[in-house]
Structures are given as structure tokens and as C-alpha cells.
Amino acid sequence: DAGITQSPRHKVTETGTPVTLRCHQTENHRYMYWYRQDPGHGLRLIHYSYGVKDTDKGEVSDGYSVSRSKTEDFLLTLESATSSQTSVYFCAISESWVDNEQFFGPGTRLTVL
């Protein structure tokens, strides 16, 4: 398995509070991604990174921000959590744009009350 960890694995928080999810990789891959998975929607891309300090928006980026200060870490922040952000969040990494095969972390289940 690709060396990807996510923390926390589970979190319950209240509406309006800030939340940061962490993705850590030991593979030294250039590309990192954050997705959310919701019933009936499959996975949707939130933000991605193509290098340290290089990030861009995905399909559902509103309400989320990201940072990548080191190759191995990619942080996803919900500045003010809302109930619509209750979801399972997956981080993914890929080494090469040639085939862009993405490997996924174990996921974080976030509940916003």
C-alpha cells in the first residue's frame, strides 16, 4: 500500500468551528488531492496540489482552503464548518502526470452538527 495517512480518522464538530484535516505521505509524490465522498455523488475533487505551495481548485472548492508547505503534507481547512460539509474526505497522491494513477488514503469521516 502507498504510504498515505490521514488524521484525524473521525471527527465530530459543531457548525461554525474551524477544522483542519491532514494528509501525510511517505512516497515523495509530487501531486496530492483532496476529495469528498457523499452518497449518490461518487467522489468529487475539492483541491489539488502539483508541488510545494502550488495548489488549485477542484469542482467543489467553496468553503475549503488548502496548504502545502512540505512535499509530504497537504492540509485541508474548513474555515467555518457547515452541516453540508459532513462527508468522508479522502486524500490521494500520484507520482507522475504521465499516467496520473492516484492512490488513496484511508479517509476521514467528518460530522458537522
Next chain:
Amino acid sequence: ELKVEQNPLFLSMQEGKNYTIYCNYSTTSDRLYWYRQDPGKSLESLFVLLSNGAVKQEGRLMASLDTKARLSTLHITAAVHDLSATYFCAVAPYSGAGSYQLTFGKGTKLSVIP
């Protein structure tokens, strides 16, 4: 807007039978991915298809890509219970900065019944 449609969304099949899952997409892309997800687990990469006519096989699963028809198929041969899972296809047109963003279908939940 890129749309990726999988059919069927739910599939119940008997052990030993064959079946095909279809993945249609709405824009030009020469690369397509298949993933498997077990309940409560992460996604596992099954196949990466990078050109028109690409065919890959692993065990009882075979995936193919027809970029002209914008269609990929995942064929299951002689299904066994261990194949029960949700299968996702994902399409990745080039999005700039050397990156290909994946757009996923909604998944096909496969149940193989003894």
C-alpha cells in the same frame, strides 16, 4: 461540464455468471481509471487505461477503453463472492499545470450471490 455515467448503479448477480459494467463520459479523454471500494474502506486502483483500444485484465476482471465512443467497460467473468464491492470509473481530461483531474462516476454497487 464533464459528465461520467455508470450503468448499472446496482447489480446483483449469481456466482459463476458474467456481466459488464459500462462507463460513458461526455468529453474527450484518452485516459480512464477503474477503482474498487469495499464498504467503509478506501479506494483501490484496479486499472489505468491510457489509449484508445486499451485492454487490461486482472483475474476475473477485464477493462477496455473506446475513446471514440467515449465508453469504457468492466467485464466480470465467472463472478465470485469476493468481487462484491462498489466499482468506480473516473475520467481525466488534461487540466493544466501537468495535472489531470479525475471526475468520477457515481459507482456501481455489485453484489455477488452464492
